[in-house]
Amino acid sequence: MPFLHERLDNGLDVVAETSPAALSTSVGFFVKTGSRDETDALWGTSHFLEHMVFKGTPDLPGDEINRRLDRMGASANAFTSEEDTVYYAIVLPEQQPEAVELLARMMRPALRDEDFATEKLVILEEIRMYDDQPPFGADERCRAAFFGGHPLARSVLGTVESIQALPVEAMRDYHRRRYAPGNMVLAATGAVDFPALVAAARRLCGDWEPQPAAERLEPVPAAAASRDLVVRPTAALEYAVRMSAGPDERSADRFAAKLLATVLGDSSGSRLYWAFVDSGVAEQASLHHHEFLDAGLFVTQLSCDADDTDSLLDRILEIYGDAAAGGITAAEFAQARNKVASRVVLSGERPRRRLFEVGGEWAHAQVYRSVADALRIVESLTRDDLHRVAATWPLTGPAATVLAGPRPA
Amino acid sequence: MKQTLFSATLDNGITLLGEELPGVESVAIAFHAPAGAVHDGQGRSGLATLSGEMCLRGAGGRTGRQIVEALEAAGVQWSQAVSSSHASFSGAMVARQLPEALPVYADIVRRPRLPEDQLEAARQMVLQNLAGIEDDPGHRVMTALREMHFPAPWGTPSEGLTADVERLDGAAVRDFIAAHVRPAGTIIAVAGRIDWDDFVHRIEALFGDWRAGDAEAVTTGPRGPRLRHVPHDSQQTHVALAWSAPPYRSDESYEATAALAILGGGSSSRLFTEVRERRGLCYSVSSGYQTHRDFAMALGYAGTTAARAQETLDVMLAEIDRLPGTITADEVERVKARAKSGLVMQQESSAARAGAIARQWYHLGHVRTLAEELARYDRLTVDSIEAWLAAGPPRDLTVVSLGREPLEVPRALSA
Incomplete structure (x- = not known):
């Protein structure tokens, strides 16, 4: 191509x-x-x-x-x-x-x-x-x-x-x-x-007038821990969102960050899935990595009975702590890497999906990455990369947490 | 465009369908067993859904966790779903992984262990899903519409009702799977980079000796009420309405879906233009079509702030009323163009094609070629659509609203 x-x-x-x-x-x-x-x-x-x-x-x-x-x-x-x-x-x-x-x-x-x-x-x-x-x-x-x-x-x-x-x-x-x-x-x-x-x-x-470029980047303030509540008295479940810092778009660590999130919090077969979704304790428990030009986020999402939210959030942090302490096994690493590699290949064969990759990466960084390039990156990652990312961007570190659900303020 | 379709039937009644797609690395496979929610039975809603979930919690020599690990280690993007008619187990993967994935699926379908110690977890998972749906107004209003419009059990929500799910036991799950996960009526569809002869050979080895007794017929009961308001604490009121339409296997379904696309199927459709673009009444407004094998419904949907919901419903009803006799040639051309380009582009997706050929087999007993479908769209005209509208104009509407206040439905349309 x-x-x-x-x-x-x-x-x-x-x-x-x-x-x-x-x-x-x-x-x-x-x-x-x-x-x-x-x-x-x-x-x-x-x-x-x-x-x-x-x-x-x-x-x-x-x-x-x-x-x-x-x-x-x-x-x-x-x-x-x-x-x-x-x-x-x-x-x-x-x-x-x-x-x-x-x-x-x-x-x-x-x-x-x-x-x-x-x-x-x-x-x-x-x-x-x-x-x-x-x-x-x-x-x-x-x-x-x-x-x-x-x-x-x-x-x-x-x-x-x-x-x-x-x-x-x-x-x-x-x-x-x-x-x-x-x-x-x-x-x-x-x-x-x-x-x-x-x-x-x-x-x-061709006749569109050029304009002076504006500076878009701005230093991101250090994360501080916070907790907030949105009250929805009739909601059946409580929805928790937790954000902590992760690598941004300029960091080579962002690929390992995504794989780390797959190991820990993919929608199936991940640590959070087995601990909370498979057991029916939570409707959803997931971890994603999201990157911006100058900031990155690890986003934890949990939905469950409001009485369980606090204890489940504690248990999620324990799972994150284990991972940072070198606890990612070879088998779960291989499973996540194969899963991500397969996603790269499958979405790569659809031109509509490629449009957003090709256009988006050019708009942000003036780079082009083929499907083969993306696959090479995934396949070059090691378990050490994930442990390093987990240590550099501690998932248990300062985070903003917001809960929305039936519990009164 | 060249199209390569395959089909075969095993002695035990399993239908195998295949489509080879040039230029793809992937393959998608779907196993559809006739174990859908229409077989739940009175007071046991959610049984098919719970049973489908239990199939994944241990099968053959693997635990539930080993099943997921085996599939994901092979890079299989797997999913499991239960509809009214089928329990489906699907996967998409790089083609070379298919031989590794097939025995896992064969175990899931043929040899689920149904461990008692997993029943509670599976039940809790179904209940969590139900609680999540309770918080989703768009999902709730469409569930209510199907429940009211289709005769039971075809409209009964496959996810079940909390009170029923709480009472289901392991024996009910075992009996359900023994009775309904069976070769006759099972469709196995594969699309993408395939070697058909090799595939048939492998499926025969894995499924050829599968035997089961006769299927139970489904008794179709009465329909629900025509009008309903569901109280929900939301800023927006959601309104959904339906009337009867010919099922997919009827040749007229092309005219019906074309008329519905003209009404509310694209950004140049009448509902989008009149409700959203001209009046700014809502963000979401559309019409659509949902079909079972024997009956189907035309439907309309909008969600808008409570104070403007009545006006939204009134404009929607006026547009539905105005449809017969006003179809233009330009509208028909647009609908044809969208349908045709959608069909062609579907050939780029293994998963979409595996789904499409299975759906056609279930509804029609054969797979329509792309050429046949394109030719059928070519035969759509203003007159053919008008003839369908004249024979069965929208009437006898089912209308459901969800929000803080009920809406007024004019008598003429609901009576």
Whole structure:
């Protein structure tokens, strides 16, 4: 699968991993902007803007965008995170020109007053929808507690208050600054006609005005232990989220961190699974590693009867302590490594999954990693790497913990 | 596009299905035994689910833990699920691992140990899952809709009811598995990088001598109430509605699913346009289709703040009402394009194809080729969809709401 890259004069990167025999073409714009690039006054703008991009350009109404996507049989959507806003379409190869043209035009939305007012209502519904669902906001509260004054403390959706207070002019200004060509990547995977992709990018995006780059990184404050409670009197279970520090995206240890999390807290066959899920003591008990540009997190999630939460959290810390003390066995290490290697191969054969890997890694680090490269990294890891990561980033160290459930404050 | 499909039937009635996908390294396999929740029996809801879970807690020479370790050490992404009709054990892996995984699955299906000392843990796992569902309003409203719309036991939630699950015992699980995990009606589907002859040979060696008695027929009972409100402490009210549609095996299911896609299947659909894009009434609104072998339902769903829920329901009902007689050629073209590209792209996923061929066999007794399916979509027209709508317009709706306050349902639609 060859990798191809071209940079336009205005700074827009065009990248592709091409597999000519693929049945589909995945194409997407990766905008290097998310909730961490907002201020308190702009809280939730990145995600709200992602919705507004589907509401049309000055010469293309939102209804027409939706009709065109459906008419080309596209599986198309967008998502916003703390650090990225991604728009994508997965189409049959013959639809590449139309998909690229539509997505490119969408990147210069009209941001009309009346659409802004209507879509604001949709965003408020989305906030309430998540607030009604487990873990009832405990994950966002926990991140806010962990990051304190750092920009990563802000949730992606914003709050009812921040969205209600947001003026459309602020969004227009944010779009102008953040959707600059040097801050975006056009990526494609699958059966890609790369020369046509670059030509289309020149024609459709070549006149986008460059903007000065903004500094995104900010020192992360040292983690302090904290504990907080969200009261949901009628909840059947209690949902606990615990966050402690882990390696960030710049650290070579992040691969070992993911494997460590697989050994300890994968959704099946892990230490937490056998201790709590298999025995029916908890509905869920898991550990994940999550990385940002300049920060990393180990996230423990537990859901169980509220009476059991405290004792189970204690037992989880004991399991973490054992692992750090060199307790990962050769067999469980091999099992986790084979599992992760198999995931790399299986997800690697789907162009749609590759789009997010290829586009995301280029947007963050200007690197390309093939499936074979990713596999080599997994296969090079050793048990010592996991023990070293567990010692460097102690899972039993200072952590933010938030519980959401029926127990009274 | 070239497609390579295989099928075979063993003497004991097991159906083997295969599809070779060019250019993939993976293989996906699924064992579907006819041990679904429709066989739970009165007062024993959750029995199929508990039994499916117990199959993994020791089989052949392995303990439950050894089963999981054997599969995961071979890099198998495994899963287990129980639906109304089937207990399914599935796995996706790099193709060279299949010979190692097959004997493990054969033990799970044929030789579960059903250890008494694991029953309590398995029961607690099912109960934890039920408690989690109680906190999930979207899941609850859809469960209620199926329960009301489909006749029992086809609408009964396969996850069971807490009071029933608490009373199930080891004898019930053993009897259930002996009666329903059986070769006749079992489908084994494999897709991806396969060597079909080798696969059939291996399955014959592992399953060829499996014998069992006759299957029990399922007695279909009455339907539930048409209208219901489920009190739930949430900011949003969730509303789901359903009416009858032809099952998948009916040729008209193509017209039905096309009409439903026009109503609420994509971002240019009528519900998305009218409810979300024009009025901003909600984040989630859609229509869909769910089928059993003998009956199916058309359904609509929306979740929105309590104060705007009535208006949301009213707009949804008006759009459903407006559907017959107003289908446009452009809408039909969009639906066809989406369906066709979805079918082609499915060929990139071993797991999706293993699921699709098994589903078709269960519903139709054969597998439709991609060419047949594409040709059938080509025959969709405004007239064919309108003819279906005219013959069975949406009426006699089942409507369920979940939230703090009930909603008003106009008489004409619910009567």
